[in-house]
Amino acid sequence: MKFVDEASILVEAGKGGHGCLSFRREKYIPKGGPDGGDGGDGGSVYLEADDALNTLIDYRFQRRFKAESGEQGSGKNCSGRKGEDLVLPVPVGTTIVDVDTNEILGDLTRVGERLKVAQGGFHGLGNTRFKSSVNRAPRQTTKGTPGEVRSLRLELKVLADVGLLGLPNAGKSTFIRAVSAAKPKVADYPFTTLVPNLGVVRVAAHQSFVVADIPGLIEGAAEGAGLGIRFLKHLVRTRLLLHLVDVAPYDGSSPAENVRIIAHELDKFSETLASRDRWLVLNKLDMVPEAQREAHCQAIIDELDWQGPVFTVSALTGEGTRPLVQAIMQWIEQRAEEEAENPELAEREADLRRRMDDEARARIAEEKALRRAAREADDDDDDFDDDDYDVEVVYAPE
Numbered sequence: 001m002k003f004v005d006e007a008s009i010l011v012e013a014g015k016g017g018h019g020c021l022s023f024r025r026e027k028y029i030p031k032g033g034p035d036g037g038d039g040g041d042g043g044s045v046y047l048e049a050d051d052a053l054n055t056l057i058d059y060r061f062q063r064r065f066k067a068e069s070g071e072q073g074s075g076k077n078c079s080g081r082k083g084e085d086l087v088l089p090v091p092v093g094t095t096i097v098d099v100d101t102n103e104i105l106g107d108l109t110r111v112g113e114r115l116k117v118a119q120g121g122f123h124g125l126g127n128t129r130f131k132s133s134v135n136r137a138p139r140q141t142t143k144g145t146p147g148e149v150r151s152l153r154l155e156l157k158v159l160a161d162v163g164l165l166g167l168p169n170a171g172k173s174t175f176i177r178a179v180s181a182a183k184p185k186v187a188d189y190p191f192t193t194l195v196p197n198l199g200v201v202r203v204a205a206h207q208s209f210v211v212a213d214i215p216g217l218i219e220g221a222a223e224g225a226g227l228g229i230r231f232l233k234h235l236v237r238t239r240l241l242l243h244l245v246d247v248a249p250y251d252g253s254s255p256a257e258n259v260r261i262i263a264h265e266l267d268k269f270s271e272t273l274a275s276r277d278r279w280l281v282l283n284k285l286d287m288v289p290e291a292q293r294e295a296h297c298q299a300i301i302d303e304l305d306w307q308g309p310v311f312t313v314s315a316l317t318g319e320g321t322r323p324l325v326q327a328i329m330q331w332i333e334q335r336a337e338e339e340a341e342n343p344e345l346a347e348r349e350a351d352l353r354r355r356m357d358d359e360a361r362a363r364i365a366e367e368k369a370l371r372r373a374a375r376e377a378d379d380d381d382d383d384f385d386d387d388d389y390d391v392e393v394v395y396a397p398e
Contacts, residue, residue, distance in 0.1 A: 005156040005196075005234070007059035008099065014042030014069035014083035016121030016144025019129070022075035023137070034138055035077045036126030040070030042147045043083030045118035047096060047154075049108035050089035056156055067118070070144060073126045083120060093159045093237070095357070099151040104357075109159060117152060121145040155233070155361075158196050160212035161332055163238035165266065167258050170244045171283040172213045173197065175315040179325050180211065196234045203329040212238060232269045233364060236356040239335060239349075240328065241278040247296060247312075248287035255282070256303040270359040272352060277331075280306050281324065285314040 017039025024032025045067050065088060071080030096105045096117060106115040122145045130138035164172040177183060180199030197213040214231040235241065243262060245255050259280070267274040282297050297312050311327070313320035339346040 005056065005231075007056040007154045008063065009059050009152050009154065010064045010149070011045040011086075011088075011118045011152060012064075012066040012149045013044050013118040013120040013147025014067040015146050016040070016042045016123045017070035017072040017080035018143045019124035019126040019141035020073035020075060020078075020080075021127045021139060021141045024076070033136065034127040034131050035075050036128050036141060037073035037075070037078040037080065038126050038129070039073045039123040039144045040080035040082040041123050042070045042120035042144065043067030043085045044116055044120040044147075046085060046087045046114050046116050047090050047094070047106075047108065048087050048114045049092045049094065049111055051092055051111045053089055053091040055091065056094070056154055059154060067120060067147065069147070070121070070123055072144075073124070077126075077128055079126075080123065085120070087114070090154060091156050093157050095155040095157065097153040097155060097361075099153050105152075118148040118150050121147040157237050158198055158212050158234045159210065160198060160234075160238050161209040162211040162240045162242060162328055163235035164211065164213045164242050164244055165235075165262055165278075166244035167246070167262065168215075169250075170246050170258075171315045172244050175244060175281075175283065175313070175321070176211060176213050178315045178318050178321050196231060201325050201328075203325055207329050207333075209329060209332055211242075232266070232273070233360040236270070236273060236353060236360055239277070240331060241276055242281050242328075243278050244281045244283045245300075246284050246287075247282045247300065248284055254303075255300045259300075259304055269363050270356050272355045272359055276352075277308075279309045279311065280304075282310065282312045283315055285312055285319060286317050 019038050020036035022034070022036040024035045026032060045065065065086060067086035068083035070083045073080045090108060092111055093109060095107045096115060097103070098105055105117060108115060124142040124144040127138045127141050130140045132138075164175065166172050176197060176199040179201045196215075199211050199213070200208055201211055202208045212234060214234055243259060245259050247255050249255065249258065263274065280301075282300060285293055285297075288296050293312070297310075301310055309327070311320060311324045313324055315321065339349065
């Protein structure tokens, strides 16, 4: 199934039913009086988090949704039937944004959580409502109000505790396969990962965390190179970043320089996200002779002047992965305890996530504008050029 993490839809709540103008007409009851009933309320539109979904693909094909309208009232003081509410299932982790006002309406992060996004119209009143001692035969009624109409943008961000960063072929997918039951695609060419992958890492009987692998970044990703930077938005919910680096790149590049490339692209995407806790994971130890490993890894650390935690692993053989996942679990539990004891820390974390969301949204909009301008420029250029037919692979997500 195609992975879609953003969709735009139009929702319309149902109209309220009109009130009825009616008088009781029965034999032997010459003055039956007014008996017009009220209309029914229109149905509202809700979005509900459903753990059976992991993509917004359904909302790429159908974009307009309307709830049922309320029925009109009738005689004999019969009220119209209320319109049925419309409940749209979305994946857990979906953010709902009003396109017209750019207001964030809600963030569905728990299974079964429900958000009303369009209020149904209210019912009209029948003429029975207007009778009084001085108005025995009222002919007034009111109409039902229209339902709320909203243009919405749905943004899916995967829910994970730990996010993986790195160049293509740094071994991120292999790492997830080594520490969890997830089986993402692994191959010996770049961009084998085209969509985010999640894996649940079980450290002990009641200890586990979720790790997210996003497609690899390359230099110039912020300007649209490779798969761009839009998948970085899936890291804004994570608490910890693991920066995986190949200690023996097949192209002979410098591991330290590869770390700097990713850090630079991350900083251009979101300064707040770049300031999050980030651990360095030196991967593919099996590619370095055992006698040289310690000196080789230390040289990379010294060149980077890295001050944070550093772990050396071989995702292929599993070497070093166990101490790493145990350290991650301990770090996550410690942070959870600190936030439970100090509400200010929890509020600060929520504020950081809001800032990262805003920065990510703005940066992705800029990247889309750049891609759109590039496509328009290509359409305007009708000159034939042999160089245009050179073999070139461009990954441009829709």
